[in-house]
Amino acid sequence: MTTETTGTADETPLFGPQSQFSSFFDDPRWALAMIRATVLEAAHPQIGAALADNSTFVAHPWRRLRNTFLSMRRMFGGDPAEREREAARLNRLHARMSGTDYHGRPYDAMDRAARAWVVATLFESAVTMCRLSGQPLDQDTMERMYAEYRAFLAALDGDAEELPEALHDFWGYFDRVVENDLENTEAARVILYRLFDHLPAPALLDGAPTLWAAGRAVAGPLLGAITVASLPEPYRRRAGLPEMPGAPTLMQGAYCAAGLARFLPQGWINAESIIELLSLSPDSDDPRARTMAALGARMKQASALLRLLTPLSGNPAPDRAPSAGTGEGRRSAEEFFRKVLDQTGDGHLDWPDLAAMARELATRLDLDEPEETRLYDAFAAWWRELQAALDTDGDGRVSADEYAAAVPSLAGPALIRVAEVLFDATDKNGDGTIDADEYHTLFHTAFHRNLATTNGTYSRGAFVRDFLSFMSGRRSSTPYDPLLADA
Template sequence: MFGTGSQFHGFFNDPRWALAVIRATVLEAAHPQVGAALIDNSTFVAHPWRRLRNTLTSLQRMFGADDDTRQREAARLNRLHARLHGTDPRNRPYDAMDPDTRAWVVATLFESTVTMCRLSGQPLEQRTMEQLYREFQGFLAALEGRADHLPRTLDEFWPYYDRVVAEELENTEAMRIILYKLFDHLPAPPVLNGFPALWATGRAVAGPVVGAITVASLPEPFRRRAGLPEIAGVQTLMQGAYLAAGLTRFLPEGWIKAENVLDLLTLSPDSDDPRARTITAVRDQMKRAGALIRLITPLPPEPGPASGGEAQRNAQEFFAEVLDQTGDGYLDWPDLAAMARELSSRLDLDEPEETRLYAAYADWWRELQSALDTDGDGRVGLHEYAAAVPSLAGPALIRVAEVLFDVTDKNGDQRIDADEYRALFRTAFHRDTTEAGGTYGRSAFVNDFLSFMSGRRRTTPYDPLLADA
């Protein structure tokens, strides 16, 4: 059911699947339990590209051929989901470990893949559809230890799917954000940083189109019940988009491989990846062309980073770019938990190390709450943070830095070598990072981390780790 011979493997790099995953995500977010968990804990608003990359990496691990990797990833996902629970605005409890909710998430991925093929004029044969369904049942079984929260057969699946759509889905806040706000405010991927006008223009055109196509592809009974708009001509546009995406399958395999495309989008110009040099050269040529255009037709200058290699952020920038990981305008525990989650994922930590990192961040949150939460509402607003910035770098943050060093230093030699550095930062050593012997010592690591997290420095290795979208 897994690996290169599976039906899922054939779809993973299919360009049509990008549209299918957006559709599946909307159907997931329309479930009240998933929607509440996304609003309270997810970084999909402030850091969508990072979230997308992590999701694709997780799916690759779960559907890959290596069973040990799959079991390890399933355990990591279960630990992650076990930390996500609370109540929604209507005081209804949610729990990311709820088996029925997890089954619905898997169901949306399967059904959206089937719908993707139908809308692009290539409906799946019954035998292929049944095989694909067994693979998604296997995916759920790898997480839950069993798959009986999904119907046993494909024939039984469709009445189950229709019932959930008709009885359980709602017009949730998370669903509305994905459909109507996320694409309108989608931050530029790292590869397009520095070209805000170009990105804003493309987003202004593509965002509403993607949203309209996604709405048109949702089940009609849910569209009516949720009051989603019906726009003349969008059904034709939707089918044309799926057909056009399907035609891109005939491009060279390397061009449409999901991992390659996402790597390119999230590639930082400062990376040591050979492709970064090509991108940097293209960016330089575009900037020269833009300067020439501005000479001919003067326009207001685009904002750029402050001069100097170690530019400083003001309090508002640092709060929005780094601290507010969930993008809700406040700093609270889910934001710090998101940092711990990202670091644990990058380093592929085992449970004891992951628990140490989360515990260090929890201690930091208690310290921050005690020092900064002046109105006692259980969270820290921008004005509270800006009034007491020096309190950010207290003993608990130093402990976070020390624990992060320890879990990155896999061999315990008190030095971070080139491989360990790449595992955390996904790039090679910076010229000014290494000490004698080509390693990164504890003191230097802790000092750099504290300088970054106290908001004093940008253009450090931590920017793409915690600040990039």
Template structure:
């Protein structure tokens, strides 16, 4: 069911899967419970590339051959989902652990995989389709969900899928953001931070096209009921896109590796990864090309990239880039929970360390709310934060730093060595202790963490973890 030889494994490096994943995400977001959970808790608006990389890594673990890795990832996902519950704007409850909701997520992945094959002119044979459906059923079982929330047979699945599409899906806010805002305003991945003009030029063209392709690929009954406009020629554009992307499958093996592409997109220019030096060497050439584009076709102004070596940022910049993880313009508990989630994922924490980290962030949130929420609305605006930013560095934030230090200091010797440091800052770090006599002590770690979390320093190893898109 899992690993090499499975039907899903054949799709893993298939470039068509990118289109299928966007489609599946839209169908998930159209479910009222999932849409509400995304709006309240997800970082997909402010940090889409990070969310994409984390989703890819999770699926890689769940569908890999190592059963121990799969069990640990399933336990991590269940802990994550257990923390996502609340009510939507219409006071309807949502719960990420609802078995019917989890079944719908798996259903969208399976159906979108089948649809991508059909739209690219290579429909799955019945046996391959049933095999793929069995693998997704096994995926749901690996999460610990009882059988029955997905229909037992493929024949029954299509009746279930049509019913949910026609009766339960809605034109949710999360779905509209994905279709009409996310791609049009998609921030550059870390790899392309220094090329705002080239990125803006490509996004201006690609954003509306991806949206049109996705809408055209959605089930027709849902498009009609949700009032989603279909542009003239969108069906032809959609089929052409799937066919064109599918042609990449004929490239030699190894040319398209999903994990390699994901790593490159999330690679910070400041990383010590040797590939970063190659990318930086190409950056000058691309910048010259960007200058030529600006002369030929001026674009709307883009935010200027921060110069390397800059150590300060304004309170407003820190609020937007780091604190407001969900991108809704306010600081509240889901923002700090997202930080805890990202750090615990990067450190690959198990219990009880993960809960200790969440509890430390929860204490910090209560401290912040007490100090900064002047109007009592239960959240902190950028103005409230800027007016009293110094209050961030209280005892609760020190506790967060101490929990992080203890989780990183695996051997308990009160010193973070080079290997432990690399584990924490695996995406990009600027303090390499390898081959030196200098150790990262508890006091130095806490000082650096507080300096970052109070917005005083930009060139910190934490930027790639919490500030990049």
């Protein structure tokens, strides 16, 4: 196992606030580097297949961003116990992801070489972002940062043997993987050509879809062009990626402009605060949500004006007004299937979709074993129940048409069991009720129920009824939408 420091007591720790990694966390360039690293990860056949089959990054990119950010904070934090616990959680998560790609080749998210490539892309993209922004790292800084990333891999795998020990050997390893292993995978194509163009609005900006669509129509292609131009030339050539005129200059300008943030006063840019803000539901009890709600009203006015001046093609959805009363309303079967059931965004319901629900709930509740496995097992039983009832053509998954045609009542025994297991996991103190703090841990948003009328608690029966109403009654719900439906 790699040690916490690079050797002597006076050297900078490999983890914690003094690490080189931590210095990049609030750097705007890091956003561009992370997109680039994600494409290089997705271009690896093993990783690309795992992403295509199991990831929610298409349907729920903002949720995926938040969870990834928090995980990396834990892994690179200064608390060894928290890092060990997060590494164990990640290993359990990845151990549940295996299968075959569309070529019939097996993939396994626990494959050591593939996991090493993920770490390699993060390190190489950090070095590249500094070079492209005109602030290249000196050799000592690169050596120290490479040691940090190898320590990160060791925390996951028990050792870092899949990555070269010396930095000067790393570059040959990286070039060999790019030349010999990377492919134009479906996952890489989705990130470059679908995700940016169809990126859903974050929860807090979901009330002005016209304005968001107009901004996305400009920013999406630019981000795609910048990312393609920043990829290694051998991969761009082998994958047949287009070379847009002026894209290298645009890429250089984007990195240099982001690099100017170093002149801002320290603390002006806080990535964690920005991600938390984007993740807030408009109905959240967070004071920042009320401020953004007022801003949202202004945005809606601008959105309406934009729609009058430059109408979009087709029939864009109107700006949504806040729901009255309890914040709940009926949603169509198609919307329920797309927003809630189809977590991976592939147009079908199968086990990875329900596994994604279990993963999100376990992440919110920060579950350890055996509670995490109990939750997964409950969702697995629900999937078997759904498959038996709805998979009419026997292809092993449920299509939107099969779901809509059946118009089923999903509140069978297995779903009731999911609700009961979720209640037990949320009820941390085991007193048979959920108090306001326990509820907030799960939902991180305002709870439109007067807890004072029930002595400040939420009973098992009420919890199960509300959960079933949302999951089977296709009723939009202010607490549950940010958890399972919002992007």
